[in-house]
Amino acid sequence: MLSLRSVTKRYGALTALDGVSLDIARGEFFGLLGPNGAGKSTLMALAAGLRSPDAGTLTLDGGVVTPADPRTRTSLGLVPQSIALYEELSADQNLRIFGALYGLRGAQLRRRIDEALAAVQLTDRRRDPVKTFSGGMQRRLNLVAALLHQPKLLLCDEPTVGVDPQSRNAIFDYLTALNRAGLTIIYSTHYMEEATRLCSRIGIIDHGRIPALGTLDELLTRLPFEEEISFPATPETAPLAALLGADGTLVSADGRHRFQPRADFRLSAFYTRAEALGLPPRLFTAARPTLEAVFLHLTGRNLRE
Amino acid sequence: MRVILTLVRKDIANFLRNRAAVGLTFFVPVALIYIFGWVFGLHQKDTGPTGIRLAVVNASTNPAAQKLVDALATETAFHVITTRELPDHTTRPLAEADLRPLIHDGKFRFAVVIPADVVRTDGIGLHLKILSDPRNEIETQMVNGLLQKAIFSHVPELLGQSLQARARGFLGEARSDQFNRSLARAITTAFGGDPATVQREIEAGGLGLGTLAQPAPAPSAAPPAPPAPAQAKGATPVQAPSAAADFLSRLVKIDQEQVVGKDVRSPLATQLVGGWAIMFLLFAVSASSAAFFDEKSSGLFQRLLAAPVTRAQLLWSRFVYGVGLGLVQLTTLFTAGRLMYGIDVFGHFGSLMVVCIFAAAACTSFGMFIAAIAPNAQAANGLATFFVMVMSATGGAWYPMSLMPEFMQQVGKLTVVYWSMEGFAQVLWAGRSFRELLPVLGVLAGITAGVMAIAVWRLNHKRMFE
Numbered sequence: 093m094l095s096l097r098s099v100t101k102r103y104g105a106l107t108a109l110d111g112v113s114l115d116i117a118r119g120e121f122f123g124l125l126g127p128n129g130a131g132k133s134t135l136m137a138l139a140a141g142l143r144s145p146d147a148g149t150l151t152l153d154g155g156v157v158t159p160a161d162p163r164t165r166t167s168l169g170l171v172p173q174s175i176a177l178y179e180e181l182s183a184d185q186n187l188r189i190f191g192a193l194y195g196l197r198g199a200q201l202r203r204r205i206d207e208a209l210a211a212v213q214l215t216d217r218r219r220d221p222v223k224t225f226s227g228g229m230q231r232r233l234n235l236v237a238a239l240l241h242q243p244k245l246l247l248c249d250e251p252t253v254g255v256d257p258q259s260r261n262a263i264f265d266y267l268t269a270l271n272r273a274g275l276t277i278i279y280s281t282h283y284m285e286e287a288t289r290l291c292s293r294i295g296i297i298d299h300g301r302i303p304a305l306g307t308l309d310e311l312l313t314r315l316p317f318e319e320e321i322s323f324p325a326t327p328e329t330a331p332l333a334a335l336l337g338a339d340g341t342l343v344s345a346d347g348r349h350r351f352q353p354r355a356d357f358r359l360s361a362f363y364t365r366a367e368a369l370g371l372p373p374r375l376f377t378a379a380r381p382t383l384e385a386v387f388l389h390l391t392g393r394n395l396r397e
Numbered sequence: 398m399r400v401i402l403t404l405v406r407k408d409i410a411n412f413l414r415n416r417a418a419v420g421l422t423f424f425v426p427v428a429l430i431y432i433f434g435w436v437f438g439l440h441q442k443d444t445g446p447t448g449i450r451l452a453v454v455n456a457s458t459n460p461a462a463q464k465l466v467d468a469l470a471t472e473t474a475f476h477v478i479t480t481r482e483l484p485d486h487t488t489r490p491l492a493e494a495d496l497r498p499l500i501h502d503g504k505f506r507f508a509v510v511i512p513a514d515v516v517r518t519d520g521i522g523l524h525l526k527i528l529s530d531p532r533n534e535i536e537t538q539m540v541n542g543l544l545q546k547a548i549f550s551h552v553p554e555l556l557g558q559s560l561q562a563r564a565r566g567f568l569g570e571a572r573s574d575q576f577n578r579s580l581a582r583a584i585t586t587a588f589g590g591d592p593a594t595v596q597r598e599i600e601a602g603g604l605g606l607g608t609l610a611q612p613a614p615a616p617s618a619a620p621p622a623p624p625a626p627a628q629a630k631g632a633t634p635v636q637a638p639s640a641a642a643d644f645l646s647r648l649v650k651i652d653q654e655q656v657v658g659k660d661v662r663s664p665l666a667t668q669l670v671g672g673w674a675i676m677f678l679l680f681a682v683s684a685s686s687a688a689f690f691d692e693k694s695s696g697l698f699q700r701l702l703a704a705p706v707t708r709a710q711l712l713w714s715r716f717v718y719g720v721g722l723g724l725v726q727l728t729t730l731f732t733a734g735r736l737m738y739g740i741d742v743f744g745h746f747g748s749l750m751v752v753c754i755f756a757a758a759a760c761t762s763f764g765m766f767i768a769a770i771a772p773n774a775q776a777a778n779g780l781a782t783f784f785v786m787v788m789s790a791t792g793g794a795w796y797p798m799s800l801m802p803e804f805m806q807q808v809g810k811l812t813v814v815y816w817s818m819e820g821f822a823q824v825l826w827a828g829r830s831f832r833e834l835l836p837v838l839g840v841l842a843g844i845t846a847g848v849m850a851i852a853v854w855r856l857n858h859k860r861m862f863e
């Protein structure tokens with residue numbers, strides 16, 4: 093449905109997207125997982141035709157996406173990363189404006205607005221100014237505002253930032269239902285839990301490149317180890333941490349070390365060393381790796397740096 | 398077009414939700430127009446300054462000097478002070494020595510001293526001393542003008558006396574006497590009258606023509622002729638108040654004809670309403686253009702441009718909105734002007750609307766320009782305030798441009814404010830036809846086109862709509 097071929101986008105000296113190629117199939121729930129500054133929003137802007145690439149092409153259903161041509165826009169919806177609403181106006185007024193811009197009128201527009209507000213539980217607040225809404229309510233409205241015209245492709249750019257768990261779940265359920273009903277979704281996030289829970293396929297994005305792409309299982313099997321071991325970063329574990337560098341990757345964050353062993357490294361050797369240093373086994377937790385471990389393995393960095 | 402209308406409707410809805418903006422666009426200017434109406438005296442029947450405190454010290458024994466004092470006292474612009482209250486609540490006449498400390502203390506800002514030698518002998522003219530605290534230059538000029546008017550219209554004989562004194566200095570007593578006598582004889586031969594009386598009048602500075610003011614009758618046979626009693630008592634001849642003045646007014650007879658603006662109560666009212674209207678319109682459209690920054694940073698431009706909306710539509714919808722807002726605001730304020738000052742708004746409604754549209758377009762382009770050159774919303778607001786103030790001051794929105802130096806008047810002609818107000822004045826004050834308005838409309842359209850071209854270029858250059 094959407095294809096990127098060697099797409100490059102620069103802002104002055106900075107290369108925000110670096111030769112990205114990507115194919116999104118109809119009906120996919122595609123996750124774009126990467127930290128801040130990875131190039132997620134830039135990719136969304138190019139896909140929505142808001143900016144043009146410096147090199148490469150983007151096509152939507154075979155037609156080239158360019159800022160100059162507004163007509164192909166009716167088939168896609170964009171949920172901007174920021175809350176792009178007129179906050180002095182009511183939820184109703186906002187939706188009427190955005191619906192009208194897509195050519196919706198009269199009874200049809202009213203029906204779509206009613207449905208949209210009901211879907212995100214905002215019906216009883218529809219006449220209130222958006223600025224009186226909680227962050228979660230604003231996010232929900234920000235989402236449905238992109239759906240009134242019933243696009244075929246939805247671009248969701250970090251739609252849950254700053255949202256309470258309840259609103260987050262409401263958004264997840266709504267998007268899942270839409271996807272089941274046939275909507276193609278590209279969903280960018282820096283939360284691996286979201287990508288894990290929602291997406292049928294995930295692209296890892298970092299520094300404007302997509303180094304890995306696939307289903308969750310495909311990505312996890314790319315890892316050369318089956319378990320990673322974490323333990324607290326304390327003075328007594330410091331000698332152990334110093335020993336591990338040669339045998340795999342060691343990352344430290346939030347007062348814990350995470351050790352991802354090299355393929356040929358045997359975990360039994362790890363425990364032998366720990367024992368030799370007098371560290372009790374209860375300090376160590378072995379776990380199945382997550383997407384975060386994939387990101388770490390691919391980039392040598394944590395997702396949330 | 399539908400897209401533009403939707404976007405305009407969006408701007409209107411946003412505007413109506415913003416009480417501060419609505420107040421600043423409609424209610425504040427109406428209030429200011431009302432208040433400044435009082436300042437300019439538009440609410441009173443007879444305009445002009447009143448009650449300027451003026452101290453007068455008369456050290457001259459010349460009877461004409463006292464007449465000058467009396468004349469100043471009757472001038473409504475002045476509140477004449479001639480005495481000073483002492484600590485024991487008694488009063489005494491002001492002396493020249495009192496004036497400086499009292500002016501210094503702010504008791505009054507203007508004082509006239511008529512010295513003993515009010516009639517100069519070393520040249521033609523009068524010797525008056527005017528002390529002032531010219532805190533307000535306009536007021537000072539006005540006071541000087543009023544003093545001159547009082548002298549010319551009430552005591553021209555003082556000038557006549559000065560001429561006489563000067564002649565005496567040149568010719569000597571005897572020859573000047575002889576000159577006066579022959580002049581009196583010549584006058585009476587030509588116009589009739591008693592040569593001795595006429596000669597006394599001439600010597601008193603009356604130019605000997607007082608008799609001409611009274612048609613025909615010989616002085617002896619005319620009981621109401623004012624000079625008669627004075628002559629009878631043999632006192633210093635006193636010229637009838639009206640005679641010489643009347644003569645002067647005959648010498649320079651000015652027929653005044655007001656060519657334009659006959660129907661309007663005051664040109665100031667048109668100027669007042671137009672000036673405040675344009676100034677606040679400029680503020681309103683600048684604020685509306687500065688909202689570009691908010692729409693950009695909140696991601697609204699992304700949302701709008703991801704819809705079937707082009708950058709041009711975003712830009713021109715804001716332009717259409719600005720013109721519409723301007724039209725409504727100007728119409729409202731002129732209607733207020735009609736209610737308060739009787740400005741003939743409805744007599745020229747069509748032409749006025751045309752001028753309003755062109756003025757609003759020019760103002761809107763200015764707002765776009767500010768948004769285009771400013772790096773962010775705060776800077777845009779700051780720049781707008783600065784430019785609107787400067788343009789309003791130099792363009793004549795606050796006070797008539799004729800009060801400004803020539804150079805500043807030329808600068809003022811570079812502003813949207815000047816040309817908009819010129820348009821209003823031409824319609825409301827001069828009642829020009831549509832055809833006659835074309836030059837002003839052309840200038841406004843030119844400003845709009847030029848400024849918009851720069852604004853669009855800058856907005857695209859700095860990727861405002863991305």
Ligand SMILES: Nc1ncnc2c1ncn2[C@@H]1O[C@H](COP(=O)(O)OP(=O)(O)O)[C@@H](O)[C@H]1O
Pocket residue numbers: 103106107108126127128129130131132133134135
């Ligand atoms: N308009 C812009 N001008 C200059 N640099 C930009 C602009 N937008 C984004 N960038 C830079 O491009 C890189 C990618 O940004 P972005 O696509 O917003 O990343 P993400 O959405 O993944 O956080 C970042 O380094 C960011 O600072």
Ligand SMILES: [Mg+2]
Pocket residue numbers: 129132133134173249250
């Ligand atoms: Mg982003």
